[in-house]
């Protein structure tokens with residue numbers, strides 16, 4: 001196909017409107033399907049642990065991945081104290097490019113997409129790991145990710161009751177308010193972690209603190225429960241007491257990265273873990289017995305962001321979302337960058353070249 005070589009650009013509002021038009025639950029279901037498809041192509045991807053730059057208050061990470069046809073990367077931060085500056089803990093943007101030419105196909109805000117893909121991946125893992133008939137989830141940490149986790153477990157597993165706890169009661173009140181109109185989903189605010197866990201088949205920990213936190217202790221974890229551990233995603237940043245990990249079945253996204261960043265950083269480097277793609281492909285069980293404690297030790301992997309970008313790219317075409325921008329210089333004569341620059345400086349019509357894009 002011949003098309004003008006412009007990059008599709010989706011800013012944060014474009015993505016919000018796109019997701020709003022599709023519907024959040026429908027978007028999560030579509031995205032979960034994209035993630036599943038890509039994890040089933042695991043061997044096709046060139047993978048690496050993300051590149052992290054740590055500072056006293058946070059982390060900034062670059063997350064690349066490619067299947068040899070498309071290349072994707074995400075820029076993302078994690079700053080648990082950002083709320084003090086009226087900024088989100090997690091902010092992200094990313095790019096999808098074609099490998100054949102290196103041309104950037106799309107540049108997009110990925111803050112919302114990160115919440116959607118994290119929730120979709122959690123629910124995909126839980127669907128393969130949770131006891132049959134699970135209907136109640138404890139949700140510890142009711143910040144920015146909380147609604148998306150709630151909706152993903154509702155849409156993909158049929159969870160109907162969420163027992164919500166946060167050290168900040170305003171966060172829980174916000175969750176209750178935002179989920180009030182969702183048919184078939186009840187948010188029950190509670191006053192402690194223990195109260196949240198009462199009768200819960202699934203426990204999601206989604207807190208933010210740049211420390212070795214102990215949100216759950218072994219005495220709180222009942223046989224057969226599934227733990228969806230989201231907030232421990234950096235060296236020195238965990239949520240589970242290490243004794244919970246011993247004896248549990250642990251599934252991770254990409255073991256080389258999770259051994260550095262996940263709950264399992266607290267275990268010996270050779271502790272047995274299973275990668276999610278193996279479970280989704282049916283090569284390994286997500287759960288072997290009804291009384292087994294299962295843990296999805298999520299840190300967030302670049303492949304999920306590739307899936308999110310791939311989904312956003314298709315959805316933005318279908319719904320005519322975003323705009324086309326001249327992100328990279330595209331001189332009509334590709335070897336005459338200088339001539340193109342002088343024309344641009346003179347205010348002339350610099351034009352764009354026609355190229356073939358997929």
Ligand code: NAD
Pocket residue numbers: 078080083089090114115118140141142143144145146165166167168171206207208209213215229230231232233298299300301
């Ligand atoms: P956020 O700052 O918006 O919300 C975090 C919430 O946790 C806040 O409401 C805070 O009050 C609460 N909290 C902190 N300590 C707590 C405690 N001890 N008990 C109960 N609640 C507590 O952050 P967010 O964007 O919702 O992200 C939550 C966590 O998930 C962060 O740690 C983030 O790094 C992580 N995260 C992981 C992935 C992944 O792929 N695994 C993706 C996105 C975010």
